[in-house]
Amino acid sequence: MGAMFRSEEMALAQLFIQPEAAYFAISELGEAGCVQFRDLNENVNAFQRKFVSEVRRCDEMERKLRYIETEVKKDSVNIPDGSELPKAPNPREIIDLEAHLEKTEGDIKELSESAVNLKSNFLELTELRHVLEKTQVFFNEQDEANGMDTAHKALIPEDHNVSIRGRLGFVAGVINRERVPAFEKMLWRISRGNVFLRQSEIERPLEDPQTGNEHYKTVFVAFFQGEQLKTRIKKVCAGFHASLYPCPSTLIERNDMLKGVRTRLEDLNLVLNQTKDHRQRVLVSVAKELQNWSVMVSKMKAIYHTLNLFNMDVTKKCLIGECWVPCNDIPAVQKALAEGSTASALYTIITFPFLFAVMFGDSGHALIMFLFGLWMILSEKKLGPQKKSEIFNIFYGGRYIILLMGLFSFYTGLIYNDIFSKSINIFQTRWYVNTTSFNPDEEVDEIEFIPKANFIGEPYYFGIDPVWQPASNKIIFLNSYKMKLSIIFGVLHMIFGVIVSISKKYSSIILEFLPQIFLLLLLFFYLVIMMFMKWLWYSGTLDGWDPNVVNKHGSSCAPSVLIYFINMMLLSSSDANEGCDVYMFDNQRLIQFVLVAAAFVCIPVMLLGKPIYIMCSRKNQPPKPVNNKSNGDVNQGMELDEVSNADIKEVSSTTHDEGGHH
Template sequence: MSLFQSEEMTLCQLFLQSEAAYHCVSELGELGLAQFRDLNPDVNAFQRKFVNEVRRCDEMERKLRYLEKEIKKDGIPMLDLGENPDAPLPREMIDLEATFEKLENELREVNQNAEALKKNYLDLTELRHILRKTQVFFDEMGAGGTGSPAHLGHSEGSPDHDEHTGLLSEEGQGRTGYQTSKLGFVAGVILRERLPAFERLLWRTCRGLVYLRQAEIETPLEDPSSGDQVYKSVFVIFFQGDQLKTRVKKICEGFRATLYPCPETPAERREMSIGVMTRIEDLNTVLSQTQDHRHRVLVSAAKQIKNWFIKARKIKAIYHTLNLFNLDVTEKCLISECWIPVADIENIQMAMRRGTERTGSTVPPILNRMQTTQDPPTYHRLNKFTRGFQNLVDAYGIASYREVNPAPYTIITFPFLFAIMFGDAGHALLMLLFGAWMVIKESSLLKMKSKNEIWNIFFGGRYIILLMGIFSFYTGLIYNDVFSKSINIFGSYWYVNRTQAYLQEPDVKEVMLDPKTSFYDYPYPVGLDPVWQVATNKIAYLNGYKMKISIIHGVVHMIFGVVLSLWNHVYFRRPINIFCEFIPQLIFMLFLFLYLCILVFHKWIYYGARMVEGRYNEHCAPSILITFINMVLFKGADKTEPPCNNYMFTGQEILQKFLVLAALLCVPWMLFIKPFILRSQHNKKMLLEGKVHQTGGDDLESGETNGIATEDTNASTAPVPATNGGQTAAPSSAGGGAHGGGHGHGEEEFEFSEIFIHQAIHTIEYVLGSVSHTASYLRLWALSLAHAQLSEVLWSMVLRIGLAQKAWWGGILLWAIFGAWAVLTVSILVLMEGLSAFLHTLRLHWVEFQSKFYTGQGYQFTPFSFKDMLAAADGLDAAD
């Protein structure tokens, strides 16, 4: 019943002791059946009573996110056992804060120590490479006979650098020989990508009076601050004089090059190298121990972090909800208002009693039902099967409170109308298998918590996909269409009544089969006879067949929608809408469009090739479309030759005129009667109120004293919550409107012109919509034929190429072509065509069906629920 009509809701007032409020709200959060209202809308969020507690919870979440980030950085799995721990007690919040603070401080200290150790390790590693590379530089120059560079006019990387750089000419040796012993040098490490610019600036700034040697460090080094692997190079710069030394150091500083002390003599370099290696080994040991300690801390935290997140979020949600409450004058009681389902009042009371018992309080909580004219929220009890179909309806609009819900009927009509457009048993089988796989593997797929939005959409509609596959497989068997081919299970019920010699004549390319002599006495058992697959008039035959069944299904679907509107009118106490809207709408639909469907069935049953009476042979069968057009235009049937009759049955002409006249009379019936009745009721009400005012109100109580339900005030109202099951008063803004489910907040001023215009709009919308909506269902026929033809084209233009090859390599070609055909089938015919049929089916439900009875002007019931809150938090974490 909850799926057919939303749950009865009531507004309640809760009185909770200050000491027990936390526990009561915690129990209500576990139950998830109360939607709290903010009783402090004008109070700033930073001025509410529990703002400090909310900030403490935010701080706990920040620390947990820091721990989670470090755990993910190390690739440590976080255990998720599916546990749902209870919200901690307020005093436990202090212990959690202390635990998180200790873990954060310990982890930050470990990280700082590790970063400092890695920085020292990097420095020692770079110094080791410098000592190794510079030894090679000095050995090379020593082999040149000078022990140091003698010519400083060129530098590697300078624009005029050539193969003679660093070589000693006789002239240069004579001029600079006395200076060679005074050369100074600096050694360091620089990022490899900065080296070219570093060389150019060095040469230009020092005017070529420096000598640069560099060598790449083959292995990448770890940056201690970011953890990235970087490539660096070792360099040595020779210069002469303190002035050049100052320039060189400034340039090194600008390019963030690291300079290291390098001894001048080989013995000192070897001694330093040995010391560096020893220190590196010691650092490796300390680093290993530091990493082990960090790993142990993170592994211990990973076991509990999921539960910690749940506890912190529950505490925060509780205090955030408590901020919606009011304090009484004594500050010993918290007052709140919430919407709850009437059927769950006892569960709510039991949950609050459990919360009170946890605190040891003897004062029970109080729950009072309130009277209100506000619109209650809409709440449907759903399960994993019905949720997907309800989401389809809610995407159009949330149902108004207590109006008829289209979801239970959508469970059947949606996959069925989809199947009419997607009627191929082969493609449907692929969809069916995919939907069945998602349903069977539901539990394991839920645990994956995928971040892919497209996959989540498919998985959320797994039961819709499953039903669409089942229904499409059925319609595929009815159409006898499997990957554009037919299956021949029962054999054809047609036979060729021709001789073999006649069929083999060269002029005979096709033969017309006569139903009188070439068809057995029994119809084909299931679906379409497979002989139509090879018939040249296949499309012409299927056109008429699918067009007619599309109109029949559409008319039945719309009539059902009109019938559902009766429930809304009865429930919301709108008798005037029954007599002035429902009855004329139903008559208009039945007398015109249902009569059209009856003519289709009459033609199918009475007219045929083997009919004994001559008036019913195949040549006398009239066109249903022409008959309907002539009927609406009050035009007589076209003249026919005997033995055919002008009409399909006796009295058809008189009956059709009566039906059209009755349907036309329904238009002024819908347009004029209701506004004038409402005006008459309003005038009587005003007269009665005037008499009440004159007599002091002793004799008359309301505007319904004379037994007339006033549509513009209380005729459309449901009982108020405090007196009749929690339903809310719902006066209509314009005499109840055209559909049920509208809820107002009070009595509005009566304006006859507005009501008349409103009624005129709805009348025109219904009359014109009935015609356009009926034609709109022809998309069932159009998309079905388009899908079948596209499937046939894909078969004949792709797969047939491989099947036509008779040579030995035909199998290899068929294997490749089948792969292409399979990819195109899945991507185009299943995915794209399936999505197209899905959208058209959605439109038929939203516009053609739901417009007859559904307003969708409500708002969703969003209770305070830990389950929903945690699911939303997990979704945000997955998005991040």
């Protein structure tokens, strides 16, 4: 950044970004924070822009986050401050995050709904308990007024009691305390003073299950006479939001009910506490991630908002944006853009066309492909803006690769000596017709050349000898050659891949790279070495003229490398033709056994080494915060306890480090 009190020299820059890389590029630019984008779509309605649906998705996620946050705050769970702010999530992680938020929101909603249900149940029961307890006093007083005290109440027959009550009905319930005077007045008015209202305040405030507010309430019992009055009183009660509760008229029933209510209350209290604990746990684990999530979602939303300022290229291949940059910061912007769009598939620029060419292998067809690729590249300007069919688009998109594929196929075609399936004889074939082995007057259709008699003793300089083209055993010869060739290149590519994936951490070098490379070298590179041995040591030219005399390095003694390899893996012994050596070199079996044993030692190291190392190193040190190099990741193991949560974080952060090299 420039000096504080001076204005900065600015430059208007134009950005051309591939749609696939745009997200990351803007993410990096946002982190750098030194550009200001111009709106290139000023006349476009906000709803008609390109990334509207993405912005909407972000809005929806933000809403969910806000809901979760209010729930977390309601329970006064502490939201920890993240030390490092995450970057915007990868687009494919957005879906995970979305699903995760959806699930969390659903969980919390469900929990609060059931909590509300339980609480209203609890409230009802508490109120009923109070009604029963408080009315006890009123009824006792009434009984005393009727000339019966509780002492001899039991002696009086039940029906007598009922007959007294029969004339006097009553309604019991609970009402908010501030409404009591109005309620009383109203009752007096509608009944012209014929209602006798007794009330008693509940000392402790009761919690409203919906809002969580606390209210002071009052228990009342209204005594009256006659059915008509009863319906009126009930209407008034409904009008004042008083909740009415059934209250038995006899003491014994009331006591029974009270007992029942109390046990139910205790049970409910237990359940309530458990749900509260559960909710607390869920909220605490959510609260840990909440800040990261909010930051990620806002960054994501900001990215899409910025992308909405961009213009789409006519061909829809490119996003064009304009921004103001301080001249001093242009290098930083370029660096950020480069980071956002680095190609990880660098080596495939060559390895892919080469492997294709190994399989393709015809110079004539390759020439056509090369010219096609060349034409597309040369007429790029003309073809670029043209509307193309879908298939041609695929070709056009890969024009440089097609060019390279043509080039490499031309070379492999020359080596295979295949030009439109014909061979050319540039260096003069190395097989010659020898009159000693060939008598043209003999009545044979086919003549098999033998290396001893017909081979000059020097290979064809470049590629396959053209003599094989018309040969009827061409396939046998080429199959053996091409099979070996594919194994050699396959193994070398694998070794190259493993070497490229090497990382600078000692733990990964020792526990990942070394066992992998040893496994490859000990088994497969040994196979490659055996192939070269066979090529170099065994020759048909060493055969004797007499087929019964066997040379140990002649064609009849040439071993099959494949059988060697299979026997090596199965640890079984090989056998050979008569007069030949079983193995190519001394102690071959012992050496092979050692190689296999060493390779098998590598396997457990490769599979278990890293996890065990991570486990041990974690025991020794507290978990590190998630590193900030990769784009933020979504933690899936939220409901697990703290320790395993940390496990997942660390593992996922390490896989992030290593992914992408292969």
